[in-house]
Amino acid sequence: MKKTxxxxxxxxxxxxxxxxGCNLRFLQxxxxxxxxxxTERYLHISPETGSSQFIDF
Structure with a gap:
C-alpha cells in the first residue's frame, strides 16, 4: 500500500x-x-470532458 x-x-x-468547477484563481x-x-500544473485532461461541453449550440 502506498503512503499518502x-x-x-x-x-x-x-x-x-x-x-x-472551482475557479482557478481562487485555488491559486x-x-x-x-x-x-x-496551479495550472494540477490541470489534467479528462477523456469525458472537452471545451465543446461549454458551447451552447
Missing amino acids: SSHWLRHFHTSHSLEA QSLAHVSVTT
Whole structure:
C-alpha cells in the first residue's frame, strides 16, 4: 500500500476542486501559489470532458 503524502493530498484536493468547477484563481490564492502557472500544473485532461461541453449550440 502506498503512503499518502501532503503533496498528494494537495494535488488530489486541487484536481477534484477544479473538476467540480472551482475557479482557478481562487485555488491559486488558497494554495498560496505566487504564479497561476504553478496551479495550472494540477490541470489534467479528462477523456469525458472537452471545451465543446461549454458551447451552447
